Amino acid sequence: MQDRPLxxxxxxxSDLGGGAAEACRRLxxxxxxxxxxxxxxxxxxxxxxxxxVGTVASTPLRKLKGRYYFLSERLEIYLxxxxxxHDLFRVSTAHYGFDVSKHPWVKWADVLHLHWINQGFLSLSSLERLSTLGKPIFVTLHDLWMATGICHLPLEFSQDSGATLCPHYEQGCGFCPLLRSTVQEDLSRQVQRTKGFLSGEMFHYIAVSRAEARLFSRSPLMRGRPAPIVLPNPIDLELFSPDRVKEEVTYEWHSPRTRYLLLVAARLDDEVKGGRLLREICTHLRADAPELAEELCLLLVGTIKEPTAFADxxxxxxxxxxxxxxxDLAMxxxxxxxxxxxxxxxxxxxTLVEGLAMGTPAISFACGGPEDIIHDGENGFLIPPFDTHLYAQRLAQLLRAREAGGFTPSICRQSVxxxxxxxIAVQLLSLYEYALSLSIPKS
Structure with a gap:
């Protein structure tokens, strides 16, 4: 046992914006x-x-260096x-980034826990150097980049099927659709080959959902190693609590006669967020339940790069x-x-977890993580991918059930x-201590 704190x-x-940053700050x-x-x-x-919180870009020169790493990687991908x-930010090579292996805080630490580290923060060479320090390295999988060649999600998108698994993901990449590649030995396959060290015993992977864990284990990089631990990102149940939010509403647009539907995303018009599907759902809802549709307002929280994405x-x-x-988000x-x-x-x-913590039911396609969050018919509805008509029907059903006293705030909050x-912090601490016990030399 150590005679000092772990x-x-x-x-x-980053420590602000996006799920990884929020999860880090809460931890x-x-x-x-x-x-x-x-x-x-x-x-x-x-x-x-x-x-x-500290930053590797602690001086103007190091900030400029970080900007150089970011732009150099984007240029490499663009070329x-x-x-x-279109797909410039769906991939990362980590050819550029800071080497933190000799950083004072890295030397200070007993355990390293990586979250989202792309776009100019850590390079692959830096990750490899970290793996030689003899310290357990935990990795929370906010996406699947650690198991792919260069993409953050090994998915292909289409107007008809929504999303399907990239056929090259389980084959060691190559022919990358995000590069419009027609050869096997392309950038995606080259980068995956350099990622071999990521399957080493110093790395301990944490998936934030069971679906993600299954997808991670299908990577050729990770075959033969234990399946990742499943542990969700944490939320602040004290902040996201109905008891902490004042009843007084100060929004000038709010009307007690309107029922609001809330969609929250870092970037709302990212095709992964299903904007086309949302439009279809609203069209079905308008056609099937016009009186109900008149009472609704869709609240959109997040950035929108294409101004016409949610027009008309x-x-x-x-x-x-x-x-x-x-x-404000809790409100x-x-x-x-x-x-x-x-x-x-x-x-x-x-965002589904946060909403449920506030006592508000949720609805989603059964598309990965939501399958661990929504208990169909209890705290919301899960819809088979990507049945927009059924989604609209279940949405109308949920709204009417709430009006009749169903899907109560207490049930929703209890579910998360x-x-x-x-x-989550206590569970992580147990994992850290166990990993450290394995690395202690036996006398």
């Missing part, structure tokens, strides 16, 4: 509340004022994908942009009748108690 270092590209706060651990978070882009911007919708819509203050969950996900794939589905940040 030292944990989390690493993430920092949860670990900070434990007397027998010390925790720090090392990032590239620092946005919060938490004292435990290899037929000069297309079949039901009323209101775009609210990105919301950084989690208290929106509380005001809404249903939290929606129309994604074609989700590794977890954190296992996602509490303090509970």
């Amino acid at each position: 030292r944990i270092l989390l690493l993430s590209t 920092v706060e949860a670990f900070a509340g434990l007397c027998y651990v010390e925790v720090r978070l090392l990032v590239l882009h620092r946005g919060s004022d938490l004292s435990q 290899r994908n037929g000069r297309s911007r 919708y079949p039901i009323s819509t209101r775009t609210l942009g990105s919301i950084r203050d989690r208290r 929106l969950y509380r005001l809404s009748s249903v939290v929606l996900s129309t994604s074609v794939y989700e590794t977890q589905g954190q 108690q296992g996602f509490a940040a303090d509970a």
Whole structure:
């Protein structure tokens, strides 16, 4: 046993914005509340004022260096994908990034825990050097990049089927559709070959859903190693609590006669988020239940790069942009009748958990992570992919059931108690300690 607290270092590209950043910050706060651990978070882009957070871009020169790494990787991909911007951010090579293996915080730590580390933060060579330090390295899989060649999700998208598994994923990549490649020995296969060290025994992988764990294990890189541990991203059940949100509503657009549907995403018009499917759902809802559709307003939280993406919708819509203050987001969950996900794939589905914690039921396609969150008919509905007509019918059913007293806030909130940040932190601590016990030389 150590005679000092366990030292944990989390690493993430940023500490604000997106699911990985939120998960990291919640873990920092949860670990900070434990007397027998010390925790720090090392990032590239620092946005919060938490004292435990530090950045590798600590000087103007290092900030410029981070920008150079980011732009160099994007240029490399752009030149290899037929000069297309469409899929530019669906892939990462990690050929460029900081080497943190000699960073003072890395030396300080007993355990390293990686989250999302792409787009100029850590390079593959840096990851390989970390693996030689003799410290357990935990990796939370916010996507599947660790198991692929270069893509973050090994999926192909189409207008008809939504999303299907890339046929090259289980074959060691090559012929990469995101590169428009017609050869096997392309950039995706070359990068996957250099990732071989990621299957080493120093790496301990954590999937945020059972579906993600299954998909991860199908990678040629990860065959023969234990299946990843399944442990969801944490949420702050104290913040996302109906008891913490004031009843007074200050939004000028709010009307007590309107029922609100809420969709939250970092980027709403990303095709993974299913904007086309959402439009079809609203069209079916308008056709099948026109009186109900008149009472609804779709609230959209997140960035929209294509201004016409949500124009001329079949039901009323209101775009609210990105919301950084989690208290404002909690209020929106509380005001809404249903939290929606129309994604074609989700590794977890954190917004669904947050909404349920606020007592609001959820509806989603059965597309990965939501299958671990929604208990069909109890706290919402799971819809077979990608039946938009059935989705619209179940949405109408859910709204009417809520009006009749069903899908109560207490049932919804109770369904996500296992996602509490303090509970997840304690489970992680047990995993860290076990990994450390395996690395202690026996006398």
